[in-house]
Amino acid sequence: MDNKKMKKTTKSSIITYAMVIAVYIIVEIMLKTGSMSSLMQGLLVPICVYIILAVSLNLTVGILGELSLGHAGFMCVGAFSGAFFTKVMAEIIPNVGVRLFFAILVGAAVAGLFGIIIGIPVLRLKGDYLAIVTLAFGEIIKNIVNVLYVGKDSVGLHLSTKDAVALKLAEGGEVIINGAQGITGTPHASTFTLGIILILVTLFIIMNLVNSRTGRAIMAIRDNLIAAESVGINITQYKLLAFAISAALAGVAGVLYAHNLSTLTALPKNFGYNMSIMILVFVVLGGIGNIKGSIISAVILTLLPELLRGLNNYRMLIYAIVLIAMMIFNSSPKAIELRMRLVEKFCIRKKKGAA
Amino acid sequence: MTFISYLINGISLGSVYAIIALGYTMVYGIAKMLNFAHGDIIMVGGFAVFLSVNSLGLPPLVGVLIAVIVCTALGVTIERVAYRSLRGASPLAVLITAIGVSYLLQNLALLLFGANTKSFSSVVTVPAIKLAEGQLTISGETIVTILSCVVIMIGLTTFIRKTKAGQAMLAVSEDRGAATLMGINVNGTIALTFAIGSALAAVAGVLLCSAYPSLTPYTGAMPGIKAFVAAVFGGIGSIPGAMIGGILLGIIENLSKAYISSQMADAIVFGVLIIVLLVRPTGILGKKIHEKV
Amino acid sequence: MHQEKERGCITMALLEVKDLNIAFGGLKAVDRFNITIEKGELYGLIGPNGAGKTTVFNLLTGVYKPDSGSISLDGKDITGKRTIDINQAGVARTFQNIRLFKNMSVLDNVKVGLHNNNKYSTIEGILRMPRYFKVEKEMNNRAMELLKVFGLQNECNFKASNLPYGKQRKLEIARALSTEPVLLLLDEPAAGMNPNETKELMDTIRFVRDEFGMTILLIEHDMKLVSGICEKLTVLNFGNVLAQGQTSQVLNNPQVISAYLGD
Numbered sequence: 001m002d003n004k005k006m007k008k009t010t011k012s013s014i015i016t017y018a019m020v021i022a023v024y025i026i027v028e029i030m031l032k033t034g035s036m037s038s039l040m041q042g043l044l045v046p047i048c049v050y051i052i053l054a055v056s057l058n059l060t061v062g063i064l065g066e067l068s069l070g071h072a073g074f075m076c077v078g079a080f081s082g083a084f085f086t087k088v089m090a091e092i093i094p095n096v097g098v099r100l101f102f103a104i105l106v107g108a109a110v111a112g113l114f115g116i117i118i119g120i121p122v123l124r125l126k127g128d129y130l131a132i133v134t135l136a137f138g139e140i141i142k143n144i145v146n147v148l149y150v151g152k153d154s155v156g157l158h159l160s161t162k163d164a165v166a167l168k169l170a171e172g173g174e175v176i177i178n179g180a181q182g183i184t185g186t187p188h189a190s191t192f193t194l195g196i197i198l199i200l201v202t203l204f205i206i207m208n209l210v211n212s213r214t215g216r217a218i219m220a221i222r223d224n225l226i227a228a229e230s231v232g233i234n235i236t237q238y239k240l241l242a243f244a245i246s247a248a249l250a251g252v253a254g255v256l257y258a259h260n261l262s263t264l265t266a267l268p269k270n271f272g273y274n275m276s277i278m279i280l281v282f283v284v285l286g287g288i289g290n291i292k293g294s295i296i297s298a299v300i301l302t303l304l305p306e307l308l309r310g311l312n313n314y315r316m317l318i319y320a321i322v323l324i325a326m327m328i329f330n331s332s333p334k335a336i337e338l339r340m341r342l343v344e345k346f347c348i349r350k351k352k353g354a355a
Numbered sequence: 356m357t358f359i360s361y362l363i364n365g366i367s368l369g370s371v372y373a374i375i376a377l378g379y380t381m382v383y384g385i386a387k388m389l390n391f392a393h394g395d396i397i398m399v400g401g402f403a404v405f406l407s408v409n410s411l412g413l414p415p416l417v418g419v420l421i422a423v424i425v426c427t428a429l430g431v432t433i434e435r436v437a438y439r440s441l442r443g444a445s446p447l448a449v450l451i452t453a454i455g456v457s458y459l460l461q462n463l464a465l466l467l468f469g470a471n472t473k474s475f476s477s478v479v480t481v482p483a484i485k486l487a488e489g490q491l492t493i494s495g496e497t498i499v500t501i502l503s504c505v506v507i508m509i510g511l512t513t514f515i516r517k518t519k520a521g522q523a524m525l526a527v528s529e530d531r532g533a534a535t536l537m538g539i540n541v542n543g544t545i546a547l548t549f550a551i552g553s554a555l556a557a558v559a560g561v562l563l564c565s566a567y568p569s570l571t572p573y574t575g576a577m578p579g580i581k582a583f584v585a586a587v588f589g590g591i592g593s594i595p596g597a598m599i600g601g602i603l604l605g606i607i608e609n610l611s612k613a614y615i616s617s618q619m620a621d622a623i624v625f626g627v628l629i630i631v632l633l634v635r636p637t638g639i640l641g642k643k644i645h646e647k648v
Numbered sequence: 649m650h651q652e653k654e655r656g657c658i659t660m661a662l663l664e665v666k667d668l669n670i671a672f673g674g675l676k677a678v679d680r681f682n683i684t685i686e687k688g689e690l691y692g693l694i695g696p697n698g699a700g701k702t703t704v705f706n707l708l709t710g711v712y713k714p715d716s717g718s719i720s721l722d723g724k725d726i727t728g729k730r731t732i733d734i735n736q737a738g739v740a741r742t743f744q745n746i747r748l749f750k751n752m753s754v755l756d757n758v759k760v761g762l763h764n765n766n767k768y769s770t771i772e773g774i775l776r777m778p779r780y781f782k783v784e785k786e787m788n789n790r791a792m793e794l795l796k797v798f799g800l801q802n803e804c805n806f807k808a809s810n811l812p813y814g815k816q817r818k819l820e821i822a823r824a825l826s827t828e829p830v831l832l833l834l835d836e837p838a839a840g841m842n843p844n845e846t847k848e849l850m851d852t853i854r855f856v857r858d859e860f861g862m863t864i865l866l867i868e869h870d871m872k873l874v875s876g877i878c879e880k881l882t883v884l885n886f887g888n889v890l891a892q893g894q895t896s897q898v899l900n901n902p903q904v905i906s907a908y909l910g911d
Contacts, residue, residue, distance in 0.1 A: 124636065
């Protein structure tokens with residue numbers, strides 16, 4: 001009995017890994033044979049970024065059961081701390097690959113730390129209140145990054161929130177984070193292969209976490225907080241843990257994102273609440289708590305506007321309509337009932353046919 | 356003097372937030388949903404006035420009336436088509452649908468009117484007042500905005516207290532099931548709430564665009580979010596709370612723009628929200644929620 | 649004289665509650681509540697609706713903090729402690745309105761209860777280190793043992809919310825037991841059960857007491873169950889203790905009868 005269950009979850013995990021690897025192989029073949037448009041090629045790394053974001057947000061929304069609208073904020077923290085690291089360490093670690101590896105760790109650590117700092121006060125709130133506060137934190141992070149100036153010279157690091165001149169850099173010093181102009185000149189080191197590896201690592205962490213003692217505690221909190229407390233689960237500790245892991249993985253996505261661009265700036269488009277909402281849409285449409293679903297919907301919803309590019313001006317409109325229609329079809333009580341009836345009818349007919 | 360002038364401008368901006376927040380809070384209180392598309396209705400209201408006044412040359416008051424009618428119809432339609440079928444679905448599904456509606460409105464406007472900023476000419480004809488020997492000028496827009504806010508507040512409170520429909524709204528917000536059993540038309544009441552909320556959004560749109568005369572398909576998004584913050588700030592579901600929250604938010608935003616940093620103003624507004632929620636987890640006037648064990 | 653002294657020495661009560669008070673607003677929900685439960689006793693807490701029975705449970709488990717009074721478990725003071733600490737001190741409970749981890753499997757519901765007594769770190773869990781497999785195996789075995797006691801072993805992979813009502817109540821008891829308590833609080837375990845299920849439940853409760861050496865305090869409205877298995881009773885009315893003592897005596901107390909039947 002027990003073995004069967006173990007097998008079931010392991011099987012589901014293996015299918016998920018296999019799915020990612022299969023897509024990787026197909027894409028690689030297409031790249032080698034030159035049968036992929038440059039537009040699609042440009043989307044490969046962003047899709048990896050979105051997948052990591054969606055899967056990691058699913059840990060907060062689906063597994064922990066708390067609504068967060070600030071995921072892009074953690075991505076922003078990861079992106080800037082990772083890119084900052086790569087720039088600062090340019091001389092100390094000349095090898096770009098090694099530097100990126102450490103940058104990913106730094107991005108994850110800093111974003112995770114922010115997850116804890118933000119999580120301690122806000123995780124006491126519930127539902128819509130938590131949603132608005134996480135949104136607020138995301139916006140604050142974006143705002144602060146936009147007025148942040150950091151420079152490096154022979155003396156060390158200089159910090160200001162006014163402008164680049166206020167850094168008072170010595171001769172030969174370099175401005176690394178230049179306020180709203182962000183970070184320029186990060187090595188273009190993110191590749192599709194790296195993206196896939198990071199997706200696999202993310203999946204490994206989250207799926208193993210869910211099927212462990214810690215994951216059960218987190219899901220118990222989601223399902224019934226009072227009961228979880230009554231059997232001795234430390235609510236704050238596990239909520240914070242889930243939130244921090246989710247934030248750290250968003251940070252990883254941020255580092256990947258940052259090293260795919262020559263200029264990294266914090267705009268409403270990439271790190272604002274709209275981005276957080278977009279990731280949430282991936283998670284909800286993929287099925288809350290469903291990791292595989294998050295991956296599939298992140299891919300489809302990123303490709304959809306691009307596939308509709310021929311329709312140019314109408315594409316975002318169609319995207320919006322598809323989104324509304326899918327939500328109603330998936331979640332409306334009436335639609336669910338209708339689907340159930342159709343399935344029943346179909347099954348009965350099938351049985352009759354067989355007889 | 357400059358401080359007073361910043362303060363008055365803050366109250367004026369806050370009044371706009373308050374009017375939007377009223378719509379947010381009413382819909383939340385009665386339909387228990389975050390209508391993310393509420394901000395975009397403001398934008399639709401702005402465009403309705405822009406077209407009727409600037410393009411068709413109609414008198415401003417007629418323009419405002421048209422905007423109110425358009426937005427009311429739009430709000431009721433959205434509720435009927437998108438939200439009603441999701442009644443009883445998970446709050447998250449409703450939230451995402453509302454986000455979809457928001458995208459839809461923005462992109463529809465983008466398609467119809469383009470991405471260029473339209474310069475909106477104020478519909479307010481009230482002259483500015485000069486006080487303290489000309490040191491303090493209060494613009495006509497400011498006066499009209501603050502007055503509208505007061506009138507709307509009084510009107511809405513009276514409506515809810517004195518009319519049958521208003522009482523029905525209260526009943527539905529308290530307990531939808533019980534309200535149904537008492538013979539209240541719940542669907543009708545929710546539709547009415549959306550109608551009122553959207554009409555208020557139209558007014559807010561006109562006032563906002565008169566004070567800050569630029570109009571794009573994304574004009575409503577940020578004020579919408581801020582008004583939502585204001586509603587939460589004051590205690591979501593509470594009408595006086597939305598009012599207080601909106602005005603406080605406007606003041607904080609304007610004063611931080613003036614005295615701290617214009618780039619950091621939004622961060623400060625959001626920061627204050629977080630602090631308020633940490634001290635009072637359901638906002639300034641929000642009710643405490645207890646879960647029965 | 650000699651006898652009394654001996655009793656005082658040997659039997660230290662497992663649960664000793666003194667003058668417990670809590671008020672909500674102006675209403676005294678529980679007023680000067682006293683109870684002493686010896687180890688191994690099957691104790692009933694009864695009273696009309698709204699008498700404050702569940703509030704007593706909430707006070708005992710730290711969901712509410714008492715305004716005054718003291719609670720001691722096995723000689724240790726647990727007054728005003730956090731719910732999780734009280735659970736770790738040895739008090740487990742079930743709920744009047746069933747509170748299972750609905751979307752988790754029956755087996756996992758019990759494994760959550762085993763959380764604190766079977767440990768490996770989060771890192772060991774993610775990296776699937778040897779201890780993960782060892783502890784998970786132990787947890788599975790222990791959980792299955794518990795499920796067998798309640799006849800739930802065949803449903804171990806069911807989603808908890810898919811269990812029939814009676815089995816959900818049993819699963820809640822199994823989950824509570826999995827935390828290895830010394831005192832088990834059952835809040836209306838027979839609510840919504842038919843007479844056959846109730847009879848079966850009575851046997852299970854007795855079995856749990858005998859097999860696990862458990863001390864049980866239960867709230868119940870079903871008088872057949874109460875008079876059938878409880879050795880002692882406390883009757884609450886309007887937050888006050890109306891009567892206390894051996895079951896048969898309490899049930900024949902005229903005040904108790906009038907509280908139940910009305911004046």
